[in-house]
Amino acid sequence: MAVDPHHRLDRFREAVDSALFYPLAFYGSGIIPDDKLPLVMLSQFVFKVGVEIVFTPVTYKVVNALKRAEHEDYYDRNTDFNPFTLRT
DSSP: OOOOHHHHHHHHHHHHHHHHHHHHHHTTTSSSOGGGHHHHHHHHHHHHHHHHHHHHHHHHHHHHHHHHHHTOOOOOTTOOOOTTOOOO
């Protein structure tokens, strides 16, 4: 099964979030020992990705069930959601 590029982007965002947040929040604070910080960062990243892997099929089933029940299923075709475009 091919990996959706959006899911790869989500992993990248989670990694960046962890790499920025944990050192800024905890380095030198004494809450988490500085030498344990990389292990904590890796552990929470693996946990976040694991939870996402487990819940993704459930999320798809719930969303599809709601779409069927509400008879709603919208697609944004030919819509550019790029916030950095200069075209109006």
